[in-house]
Amino acid sequence: xxxxxxxxxxxxxxxxxxxxxxxxxxxxxxxxxxxxxxxxxxxxxxxxxxxxxxxxxxxxxxxxxxxxxxxxxxxxxxxxx
Numbered sequence: 001x002x003x004x005x006x007x008x009x010x011x012x013x014x015x016x017x018x019x020x021x022x023x024x025x026x027x028x029x030x031x032x033x034x035x036x037x038x039x040x041x042x043x044x045x046x047x048x049x050x051x052x053x054x055x056x057x058x059x060x061x062x063x064x065x066x067x068x069x070x071x072x073x074x075x076x077x078x079x080x081x
Contacts, residue, residue, distance in 0.1 A: 002075065003055050003058045003059045003062065003075070004055060004058070004079075005052055005053065005054055005055055005058070006052070006053050006058055006079075007051060007052060007053070008032070008047070008049070008050065008051060008052070008053050011047070011053050011058065011061070012032075014078060014079070014080070015034055015061075015065070015067075018036070018065070018067055018073070019036060019037075020034050020035065020036045020065055021034070021035050021036070022034060022035075023035055023044065026044070026046070029049070030048065030049055031046040031047060031048055031049055032046070032047050032048075032049050033045070033046050033047075034046075034047060034061060034065065035065075036065045036066070038066070043064055043065060043066075044064070045060060045061045045064040045065060047061060062078065
C-alpha cells in the first residue's frame, strides 16, 4: 500500500497515535499545523484545512514527522490496516 488521499479527520486521528500535536496558533487559518517533538528539536508540517488531504501532503507530513517505512512505520501500520 502506498500513500493515498485521506480525510483530514482521519489524518488527525492517525497522527495523534504517534504523539503528533496540532498548533492552532500557527498559520492564518487556511492550514492545520501538525508538529512532533524530537530530542534535536520540534518539527512541523502545514496541511491545508480541507476535508480531503492530497497525497503530496500526506507524503510530506510523514517524511517531515518521521513516520515513513525508513523510520520504522510501515504503510499498513500508519493507515491501520
